[in-house]
Structures are given as C-alpha cells and as structure tokens.
Amino acid sequence: MKYLFYPGCSMDASALEYQTSMLAVLKTLGAEVQELDDWTCCGASIAPVMSDLLGLAMPARNLALAEKQGRGQELLVGCSACYTNFGRVTAAAANPATLTKINQALEVEGLVYRRTAKARHLLDALANDFGPEMIKSHVKRPLTGLTVAPYYGCQTVRPYAKYDDAQHPTSMARILEALGATVHSHAHEATCCGTALLTTKPHVGLEIVGEILQAASPADCIAAVCPMCHMNLDSYQDKVSGVLGQRIRIPVLFLPQLIGLAFGLPESDLLLKREVVPVAPVRAKLASEANKQPAPAAPAG
Amino acid sequence: MAASESINLTAVKRDPTFGDRLTPAGHLLRTCIQCGTCTASCPSAAAMDISPRQMWRMVQLGLEDQVLHSKTLWLCSVCYECHVRCPRGIPLTETIAKLKQLAIRKEIKEWRESTTFYKIFSDVMRRYGRMREMEFMARYFMLTNPFAALGYANMGLTMFRRGKLRPEIPQLTGEGRLDKLFKRVAELEAQP
Numbered sequence: 284m285k286y287l288f289y290p291g292c293s294m295d296a297s298a299l300e301y302q303t304s305m306l307a308v309l310k311t312l313g314a315e316v317q318e319l320d321d322w323t324c325c326g327a328s329i330a331p332v333m334s335d336l337l338g339l340a341m342p343a344r345n346l347a348l349a350e351k352q353g354r355g356q357e358l359l360v361g362c363s364a365c366y367t368n369f370g371r372v373t374a375a376a377a378n379p380a381t382l383t384k385i386n387q388a389l390e391v392e393g394l395v396y397r398r399t400a401k402a403r404h405l406l407d408a409l410a411n412d413f414g415p416e417m418i419k420s421h422v423k424r425p426l427t428g429l430t431v432a433p434y435y436g437c438q439t440v441r442p443y444a445k446y447d448d449a450q451h452p453t454s455m456a457r458i459l460e461a462l463g464a465t466v467h468s469h470a471h472e473a474t475c476c477g478t479a480l481l482t483t484k485p486h487v488g489l490e491i492v493g494e495i496l497q498a499a500s501p502a503d504c505i506a507a508v509c510p511m512c513h514m515n516l517d518s519y520q521d522k523v524s525g526v527l528g529q530r531i532r533i534p535v536l537f538l539p540q541l542i543g544l545a546f547g548l549p550e551s552d553l554l555l556k557r558e559v560v561p562v563a564p565v566r567a568k569l570a571s572e573a574n575k576q577p578a579p580a581a582p583a584g
Numbered sequence: 585m586a587a588s589e590s591i592n593l594t595a596v597k598r599d600p601t602f603g604d605r606l607t608p609a610g611h612l613l614r615t616c617i618q619c620g621t622c623t624a625s626c627p628s629a630a631a632m633d634i635s636p637r638q639m640w641r642m643v644q645l646g647l648e649d650q651v652l653h654s655k656t657l658w659l660c661s662v663c664y665e666c667h668v669r670c671p672r673g674i675p676l677t678e679t680i681a682k683l684k685q686l687a688i689r690k691e692i693k694e695w696r697e698s699t700t701f702y703k704i705f706s707d708v709m710r711r712y713g714r715m716r717e718m719e720f721m722a723r724y725f726m727l728t729n730p731f732a733a734l735g736y737a738n739m740g741l742t743m744f745r746r747g748k749l750r751p752e753i754p755q756l757t758g759e760g761r762l763d764k765l766f767k768r769v770a771e772l773e774a775q776p
Binding site (some may be wrong): 289292293296297299311321323324326327328329330331332333334335336337338340341344367371383384388389390391392414437438442449450474475476477478479480481483484486490518519521522555556557575 | 627628632639658659661662663667668669678684688698699701702705706709712713715716717721724730735739741744746747749750761762764766767768769772773
C-alpha cells in the first residue's frame with residue numbers, strides 16, 4: 284500500500300508519539316508513506332466559524348497539494364478533526380458553485396482543487412486496507428491479559444466516515460482482539476471528549492471527560508485514535524479526579540503504540556514516555572503475563 | 585434567558601428569515617419537529633441556558649438576538665451526535681458553526697472566553713499556517729483570565745517535561761504564512 288500522509292498540527296507537536304508509532308507500524312505492515320510537502324492547518328473547528336469560505340479553503344488547500352504531489356495515492360490522516368474537515372470540503376465541493384469559489388481562493392496559493400483527493404482515517408486504513416488478520420500475523424508479543432478500553436471519540440466515525448457505524452463502531456475492537464488484548468466495551472466509546480471546552484468551559488469539559496474515564500476505568504488502559512481526544516483524556520486526569528472527588532488514573536495510549544508493543548517495536552518507535560499518565564503499569568502487566576505463560580507460539584503463516 | 589422564562593412573541597423583535605439565512609441548512613430548519621433528539625444526544629445540554637431543541641424552535645420563530653446571546657452555541661463541542669441522529673436530516677452541528685459566526689461578527693460580549701479562543705486560534709493559523717499550542721494558550725489566557733492559567737501550571741509543567749509542549753519564539757510582525765489566502769477569502773466573502 285502507498286499513501287500520502289497529512290500529519291496535521293497536533294501530530295507534529297504534542298502528539299508526536301502518535302505520528303512516530305503510526306509510521307513505524309505502517310512500515311512493519313509494508314506500507315510506503317510519503318509526507319505531504321508544505322501542508323498547512325486544516326482549519327480545525329475554528330475556520331468554519333470565522334467564515335464559510337475559510338472553513339472550506341483551509342482543508343481544500345491540503346487536498347489540492349495532495350492531488351498535485353501524489354500519483355493517485357490516498358491521503359492518510361490520523362487526526363479526526365482534520366479528517367472531518369477533509370470530508371466536509373469534499374461533500375461541500377460537490378456543488379460546482381462552491382468548488383469554483385474554493386478555487387478562486389486557492390488561486391493565490393497557485394493551487395487547484397479538483398475533488399479527486401481522498402482522505403482516509405488511519406483507523407480505516409488499519410482495519411480495512413490491512414485488517415485484523417494481517418495485523419495479527421505481525422504480532423510477536425501478544426497483549427494477552429491486558430484489558431483495553433477502545434475510545435473512538437466523535438469525528439473519527441461521524442459524520443463523514445463510511446467505514447464504520449457512526450454511533451456504535453467496532454473497527455478498533457477487532458484490531459485490539461487481533462493483538463491478543465481483552466476488549467473492555469463501554470458506553471462512552473464514541474461520545475465526545477469535550478474538545479475545546481476543557482479550555483473555554485472547564486467545568487463542563489471536565490465532567491464530560493470524567494464520564495468517559497469512569498466508563499473506561501475497569502480497563503488497564505484506553506486506546507485513542509485522535510490527538511485531541513488523547514490530550515483531553517490523558518492530560519486532565521488530576522483535574523478530573525478533583526471534580527469527581529475520586530482519584531482516576533488510567534494510561535491513555537494511541538492505538539498504533541499498542542500495535543507497536545505487540546509487534547515488539549523499540550521504545551524509539553513508540554515514545555511511550557511522552558504520555559502524561561505513566562504507561563509503566565501497562566508494561567508491568569504485559570511483563571507479568573509474559574512470565575506466567577510459556578513463550579507464545581510463532582504465529583501461523 | 586433561562587429555560588423556564590416565557591417570551592411574549594407579539595412584543596419581541598423577530599426576524600422570520602433568520603433560520604433561512606443559516607446556510608447550509610437554510611429552509612431545512614423549518615422542518616424541525618421539536619422531537620428533542622438533539623437535546624437528548626448533546627453531551628453539554630445540562631450546562632446550557634437554553635436546550636438545543638429550544639434553540640432550534642427560537643431560530644424558527646426568528647428570535648435572533650436571544651439565540652445569538654445564548655451560552656448554548658459556545659457549549660457545542662462539534663461532536664455531530666445531534667447531526668447524525670436528527671430524524672429530519674438537518675445538519676445541526678454545522679448550522680451551529682454558522683450561529684457562532686454571526687455571534688462573533690456582531691461582537692457579542694457575554695461569552696468572550698469562547699469568542700477569544702476562535703479569534704486567537706484563527707490568528708495563529710494565519711500567521712504560521714499551523715497551530716502553535718504554547719503561543720496560542722499563552723495569548724488566550726492573557727486576554728481572557730491570566731489567573732486561570734495558574735490552575736494549569738502543574739499540568740503544563742508535566743506536559744513540558746514529557747516533551748509535549750514545544751517552546752517557539754513568536755513572530756508577530758512581517759508577512760504571515762497564510763496572509764494571502766485569508767485576504768483573498770475576505771475579498772471573495774465581501775462580494776455580493
């Protein structure tokens with residue numbers, strides 16, 4: 284598989300471990316990934332509030348770059364907010380008048396958006412281009428005994444995603460099972476992480492995060508596939524504990540970090556030390572499980 | 585206004601075209617049947633001054649001022665839950681973006697902690713073409729509530745230690761990376 288890759292602002296900064304582990308996992312799976320040159324911000328949820336056209340031109344600029352630089356490869360995206368913006372502009376530009384207006388704006392960047400670029404979420408690619416079976420065939424250290432709570436968040440699966448159910452997604456659970464982990468299903472897998480409310484309306488945002496963390500807490504860790512979700516669930520646990528009047532401490536890993544652990548990739552590929560809530564208990568659990576059992580049989584095939 | 589307050593519809597200023605101006609939903613908002621699925625689906629509904637269902641009814645009634653001054657808009661975290669569940673297929677989440685747009689243009693003051701967030705974020709995008717988390721947060725707290733920043737000091741320090749925050753020198757003068765695009769967009773938006 285060959286992809287173009289759009290990191291987006293967070294994956295290139297606060298969520299660098301997501302980018303690093305994702306690229307390492309894709310390499311192990313045999314994918315060729317080329318970063319989009321000269322990419323800029325997708326506009327987040329901000330540009331559409333500044334103006335209709337800005338909200339379309341910012342993501343379209345990157346899709347136009349992908350059309351120019353790629354040879355038909357799809358554009359891989361790890362951030363669910365970026366992914367949603369690409370889906371939104373692709374849908375809106377089906378209207379020829381809107382497409383014309385977008386291109387009048389992109390003229391100053393020397394770019395043309397032809398609506399041929401296609402953005403794919405990393406989760407979609409992992410679940411459907413590679414699939415649990417192929418992922419399983421690369422597992423060297425199964426996550427046996429580790430209970431993982433999948434957390435999809437909102438924009439990973441709606442409203443533009445077509446690869447999974449918008450309210451009851453399952454693609455991550457199938458991957459986690461392929462890694463040998465036990466999946467902890469819970470009621471908040473696809474609810475919202477509160478996004479910017481953690482900054483602008485902290486009392487509301489912290490309650491939203493608190494509900495998710497409580498629902499996920501019977502698990503050893505949470506698996507996330509969006510930098511924003513990860514930041515909210517991982518960084519605010521002290522504050523959430525204060526609001527709930529109950530100490531909550533559960534490591535939050537990016538899905539490719541968990542896949543990388545199962546693939547036996549080195550720390551330099553996983554950057555697990557970057558998580559705010561230490562990941563040490565996850566490693567300890569895996570180590571104690573590994574001691575309990577005879578060495579895993581080599582995977583078939 | 586509080587949810588329990590009543591509004592005298594004959595005495596209050598109304599604009600019946602309000603809902604229709606909220607592209608891309610446009611006239612679709614007239615088809616809202618007030619089922620309340622949006623309110624039941626909203627993770628922030630409990631903290632709102634008017635519920636999403638009430639807000640859409642007020643939009644239908646043309647109560648522009650009351651809607652644009654409400655806290656409800658700024659509690660939307662853009663999760664698209666109401667959007668995918670609306671039995672009328674109204675793109676509610678993206679219509680809220682439009683309401684936020686109008687409130688920012690009218691410089692409505694009540695929810696400065698939210699409107700400032702959008703304005704500074706937009707300025708950082710224009711200037712660098714990409715987000716700069718540290719500069720953004722510093723400017724945000726400076727303009728809204730510098731003391732609130734203290735509450736984040738511990739968290740910020742941990743994130744800094746983990747390498748999650750990257751200090752970068754702000755470049756507040758000279759041409760911004762996306763100045764040209766922002767300028768062209770503004771020109772095109774100003775056309776009738």
